Amino acid sequence: MKRHAIISAQDLQRLEAQGEQAYIDVNHIHTALTRVAQRWPDRPALTALAHADDAAPRRWTYAALLSDLRRTANVLKQLVGSETPRVVLLMPPLPEAWLALWGAEIAGVACPINHALDDHHLVGLVNATGAQIIVTLAPGHAVGDIGQRVQGFASRCPALRHVVGVGAQMPDNWVDFEQARRQ
Numbered sequence: 001m002k003r004h005a006i007i008s009a010q011d012l013q014r015l016e017a018q019g020e021q022a023y024i025d026v027n028h029i030h031t032a033l034t035r036v037a038q039r040w041p042d043r044p045a046l047t048a049l050a051h052a053d054d055a056a057p058r059r060w061t062y063a064a065l066l067s068d069l070r071r072t073a074n075v076l077k078q079l080v081g082s083e084t085p086r087v088v089l090l091m092p093p094l095p096e097a098w099l100a101l102w103g104a105e106i107a108g109v110a111c112p113i114n115h116a117l118d119d120h121h122l123v124g125l126v127n128a129t130g131a132q133i134i135v136t137l138a139p140g141h142a143v144g145d146i147g148q149r150v151q152g153f154a155s156r157c158p159a160l161r162h163v164v165g166v167g168a169q170m171p172d173n174w175v176d177f178e179q180a181r182r183q
Contacts, residue, residue: 134163
């Protein structure tokens with residue numbers, strides 16, 4: 001990427017007028033991550049600390065991250081068959097949220113929504129997206145209660161066909177995020 005000196009307000013205006021495509025030559029996260037993984041497969045891409053003093057954080061290299069994202073995208077595609085997956089993400093900032101977000105973007109349409117909104121607003125937003133899939137925490141997850149809330153309002157979302165859960169205690173009618181990605 002070419003560097004540009006910004007010395008004056010006119011320099012800034014000239015650069016802004018060119019638009020972002022003059023500086024960014026990819027238009028999809030999959031393309032960008034594929035390029036990085038090809039160039040630096042073993043470099044760290046994502047590190048997840050369980051707490052501030054975590055001595056053994058979860059880590060992904062670019063190659064491993066791209067592989068996990070492709071598996072996630074394939075699971076989401078399989079859930080809806082020939083349709084384009086429309087995936088609502090109701091997740092706190094866990095590593096699985098990044099996998100679900102970028103996997104959904106690769107597969108189709110990702111719709112991240114603030115899980116702290118009240119249920120009435122969540123139902124309205126899920127319905128507005130036409131999402132067939134929600135990715136969220138399993139009920140009883142230590143990080144929050146959103147899974148229990150999704151159980152309570154999922155029936156009010158007519159396009160919704162699958163809830164994909166992150167965590168250990170998965171309801172029978174939910175798809176287990178980790179298990180589905182391992183198959």
